[in-house]
Amino acid sequence: MKRFIARNAPGYIFLLPWLVGFFLLALGPILASLYLSFTRYDMVSAPRWIGFGNYEYMFTRDRRFWKALEVTFHYVVLAVPARLAMALAVAMLLDKGLRSIGLYRAIFYLPSLLGASIAIAILWRQLFDAHGVVNQALAYIGIRGPEWLTNPETSIYALVALAMWQFGSPMLIFLAGLRGIPRDLYEAAEIDGTPRWRQFTRITLPLLAPVIFFNLVLQTIEAFKTFSSAFIISNGTGAPADSMLFYTVYLFNEAFKFFRMGYASALAWVLLIIIAIFTATAFLTSKYWVHYENERD
Amino acid sequence: MGLDEATRIAHEFKLRRLKRERNGRLLKHAFLIGVSFIMLYPLFWLLSASLKPENEIFGNVDLWPSVFMVENYTKGWHALPESFTVFYVNSAIVTVLSVIGNLLSCSFAAYAFARLRFTGRNFFFALMMMTLMIPYHVVLIPQYVQFLQLGWVDTYLPLVVPRFLASDTFFIFLMVQFFRQLPRELDEAAMIDGCSPFKIYWAIVLPLSLPAMGTAAIFSFIWVWEDFLAPLIYLNDIKSYTVPLALRLFLDQDGQSAYGQMFAMSVLSLVPVVIFFVLFQKLIVRGIATSGMK
Numbered sequence: 001m002k003r004f005i006a007r008n009a010p011g012y013i014f015l016l017p018w019l020v021g022f023f024l025l026a027l028g029p030i031l032a033s034l035y036l037s038f039t040r041y042d043m044v045s046a047p048r049w050i051g052f053g054n055y056e057y058m059f060t061r062d063r064r065f066w067k068a069l070e071v072t073f074h075y076v077v078l079a080v081p082a083r084l085a086m087a088l089a090v091a092m093l094l095d096k097g098l099r100s101i102g103l104y105r106a107i108f109y110l111p112s113l114l115g116a117s118i119a120i121a122i123l124w125r126q127l128f129d130a131h132g133v134v135n136q137a138l139a140y141i142g143i144r145g146p147e148w149l150t151n152p153e154t155s156i157y158a159l160v161a162l163a164m165w166q167f168g169s170p171m172l173i174f175l176a177g178l179r180g181i182p183r184d185l186y187e188a189a190e191i192d193g194t195p196r197w198r199q200f201t202r203i204t205l206p207l208l209a210p211v212i213f214f215n216l217v218l219q220t221i222e223a224f225k226t227f228s229s230a231f232i233i234s235n236g237t238g239a240p241a242d243s244m245l246f247y248t249v250y251l252f253n254e255a256f257k258f259f260r261m262g263y264a265s266a267l268a269w270v271l272l273i274i275i276a277i278f279t280a281t282a283f284l285t286s287k288y289w290v291h292y293e294n295e296r297d
Numbered sequence: 298m299g300l301d302e303a304t305r306i307a308h309e310f311k312l313r314r315l316k317r318e319r320n321g322r323l324l325k326h327a328f329l330i331g332v333s334f335i336m337l338y339p340l341f342w343l344l345s346a347s348l349k350p351e352n353e354i355f356g357n358v359d360l361w362p363s364v365f366m367v368e369n370y371t372k373g374w375h376a377l378p379e380s381f382t383v384f385y386v387n388s389a390i391v392t393v394l395s396v397i398g399n400l401l402s403c404s405f406a407a408y409a410f411a412r413l414r415f416t417g418r419n420f421f422f423a424l425m426m427m428t429l430m431i432p433y434h435v436v437l438i439p440q441y442v443q444f445l446q447l448g449w450v451d452t453y454l455p456l457v458v459p460r461f462l463a464s465d466t467f468f469i470f471l472m473v474q475f476f477r478q479l480p481r482e483l484d485e486a487a488m489i490d491g492c493s494p495f496k497i498y499w500a501i502v503l504p505l506s507l508p509a510m511g512t513a514a515i516f517s518f519i520w521v522w523e524d525f526l527a528p529l530i531y532l533n534d535i536k537s538y539t540v541p542l543a544l545r546l547f548l549d550q551d552g553q554s555a556y557g558q559m560f561a562m563s564v565l566s567l568v569p570v571v572i573f574f575v576l577f578q579k580l581i582v583r584g585i586a587t588s589g590m591k
Contacts, residue, residue, distance in 0.1 A: 004416075010494040011415025018406035018425070018469065021462025025440065026428050032439035043442070090332065093325055100326075106578055107333045111340075113574055113581070117523040118541040119563035122548065123343045126556070131355050133342055165336065169585050176586035225432050228525040232545065251434055256530060261438050268435040279430060 030272075037266035042259050054266035065267070067242045068250040075156055075246065076223045079163035084215055087167040091174035092204070105172070112168030120162075121232035125149065128158040149233065152243035159244065162229055170215040177211030178204075209290040217282050221275055227252070247271055347560035354556050366557055370565070373558030377546050379535055381562060384543040391456050391528075391539055392521045398460030399468055399517040400510060406463050407472030408498045412484060428466050433526070441530060455531045456524075460517075468513045471584065475509035476502060512584035515577050519570050540566045 012019070037054055039047035058065045090108060094101050114120055127133050128148040135145035146154045181204065189199045205212075230238070230246040237253070238245030251271070255264035346354045347369055349362040374381045409415070410422050444455040463469060479502065487497050503510070525541045532538055535546075544566060547559035574581065 008415040011409045011413040011418065014405045014409035014413060014494070014498070015415075015421065016405075017402040017461065018463035019421075021402070021459065021464050022424065022428065024443075025459050025462060025464050026431065026436060029436035029439035029443070030431070032442075033435055036438065043445075090329075093329060104329050104333060105582065106574075107336055109582070110571075110574060111336055113519060114340075114567055114570055116520070116525075117567060117570070118525055118544045119343070119566045120339075122544060122559065122563055123339060125548075126346070126355075126560075127339060127342070129355070133339075165339070172582055172585045221430065221432075225434070231525075232548070235548070248432075248434055252526075255438055255441075261442070265438050268432075268438065271432055272435045275430065275432060 033265040033268055036262050037269050039262040040260075041262040041265075043261055044259075047262060050262070054263050055270075057263075058266060058270070064242060064245065064250060068238075068245045068247045071156065071238075071243065071245050072224060072226075072247040075159060075163075075226065076220060078156070078160045080216070080219050080223050082160060082164045083167045083219060084170055084212070086164055087170035087215070088174050088208075088212070090167065091171045091178055094171075094175060095178040105175070108171060109168035112166040115162070115166040116228060118228065118232060121229045124158060124162050124229065125233050128161075150240050152241035155234070155240060155243045158233065159226070159230060163223070163226075170219060173211060173215055174208070177208050181207045213282070213286055213290045217279060220278060220282075224271070224275055224278075343560055344564055347557060347564045349557060351557055354560075369557035369561040373555070373561040376555055376558050376562075377535075377543060379538070379543075381540070381543065381565070383536065384538055384540045387453075387537060388522060388539040391453050392518055394453070394457045395460040395521040396514055396517045398457060399463075399465050400514055402461050402463035403465065403468040403513065404472055404503065404506075404510065405498075406469045407476055408502055410469070411473045411476035412479075412497075412502065413494060425466055425469060429470060437526075437530070444531065450531055451534050451537060452531075453537070456521075456527055460521075465517060465520075468517065471513055472506070472509050475506055479505055508580060508583070511577065512580045515573055515581060516584065519573060522569060 036047060038049060038051060040050050040053070041047035094104055111120075129135075130145075130147040130150070132148075134148065138145040148154045148158050185203050185207075186199060189203060194202070225248060226246055227248040230244050230249050231252070234240075234244035234249065236249075238249045247267070248271075251264050251267045254260045254267060341360055345360040345362060348365050348367070349369075350364060350366050353359075353363060406425070410418065410425070440455070441450075444450055447454075449455050449458075483501050483505075484497055487501055492500070523541065524539075528539045528542050532542060538546075544559070544563060547555065547562070
């Protein structure tokens with residue numbers, strides 16, 4: 001027994017801050033939020049148990065919940081592929097023997113680092129203003145741009161553009177992945193006269209699949225969690241006509257504007273389940289479409 | 298076909314390839330410069346708008362201001378009920394404490410996971426990896442209730458204390474990746490010499506992990522500096538606002554026309570991040586490539 005303690009003590013001593021944090025800031029709150037999701041709770045009186053009431057209301061009667069899901073999914077479907085395509089295209093351009101790669105890489109990454117800040121969200125509001133830079137640029141080529149942010153049809157594209165502008169970190173990960181593809185594969189293909197696009201579909205894509213997969217999972221989770229930019233650009237409400245009512249914005253307003261803590265907890269749990277299902281599906285199906293180099297033999 | 302003929306053809310083939318490659322390179326540079334311009338244009342626009350008189354900001358693509366309105370900066374600094382000196386001090390307090398907390402607590406946990414043997418290690422490691430995936434919004438409400446009951450709302454404690462408990466799990470993962478690469482023989486030799494695990498952590502693992510610690514420090518600095526949601530929830534008194542919350546106040550002022558000042562303060566809020574980026578670009582790039590962060 002003494003030996004058991006002596007052997008394990010150092011590990012647990014070093015782990016202690018995290019362990020305390022894990023129980024008090026992660027596990028505890030997750031369970032508490034599960035409990036709260038079955039209650040009505042306004043922070044004034046004690047939580048009142050209402051069973052599945054919140055979930056029932058959410059799925060059958062709450063049209064804003066469905067709207068928030070629609071907006072968020074719409075955004076994920078547009079923004080993630082756009083950002084990844086951009087990141088991969090630029091990474092491939094940078095990959096092959098250019099000298100000033102460091103400078104380009106820095107320029108392309110900078111927006112990603114700044115992108116989460118409120119200053120950029122404020123800037124974006126002005127760029128996509130009816131008389132903003134985007135519409136002025138469009139006017140140059142003879143297109144009359146819409147009133148991006150006040151038109152429910154177009155407002156989401158301002159946010160998609162913001163997401164595309166921040167392709168920096170998947171680009172860096174793609175660059176690292178491209179470095180790992182043996183050059184002689186391309187040389188052999190070149191000698192065989194394989195066209196470029198075929199080299200791309202037959203060599204680059206399959207060998208890069210694990211990296212693409214990794215970026216896809218990571219970026220999708222990030223996109224589901226989009227908050228600050230949508231919050232600032234839509235004045236904290238998700239307007240116009242709830243077209244920027246991102247899931248997290250809806251959750252925030254339910255919790256901290258209307259103090260419907262029980263209902264907001266239920267919303268949070270649905271978000272957790274959506275992300276968990278997505279991640280699990282991605283990993284379970286990955287063996288059908290992602291081949292890892294070392295698993296071949 | 299003689300040998301000469303063959304070399305001639307081969308030579309010509311090579312010349313043609315070189316020429317194609319050079320043209321390709323030029324085209325590539327032209328394209329990349331174009332993309333760079335588009336990428337940087339919004340930032341230039343922000344900088345230029347922050348120096349323009351109010352009537353030139355909109356309806357004018359020209360980046361060069363007709364007069365340089367330095368007043369936007371001096372007036373903007375005092376445009377809100379509290380001066381930006383207060384907001385910067387607040388942000389600095391929160392950021393510095395959070396970075397210290399992150400580095401200490403995450404390196405502790407990472408050292409345990411990567412270098413020490415104990416029962417339950419794999420189990421806890423798996424738990425830790427799972428918390429990486431959990432959206433902050435799920436723990437937000439119970440945490441808020443908890444901190445409210447502790448009387449911590451409107452203090453910096455809800456922003457800082459979790460960081461001393463390794464709540465930014467991502468950095469544990471980053472450090473574990475790095476610590477694992479250090480040669481085991483170092484620990485073993487030190488152990489034989491009678492070093493305690495703490496001594497090994499402090500005198501061997503940490504000094505050898507400065508790049509990883511640097512990367513973690515830079516990213517936690519930037520993320521905490523830009524953090525909006527947690528301050529938005531926990532700080533109500535304008536005297537305790539951090540810079541991002543203060544910037545939002547510009548948007549809330551009704552019927553104002555202080556765009557120039559708002560942009561000026563926006564530019565200033567980005568300056569620390571840009572400085573860090575310029576100084577530590579290599580660490581940042583390597584950090585992302587090896588760990589895949591957002």
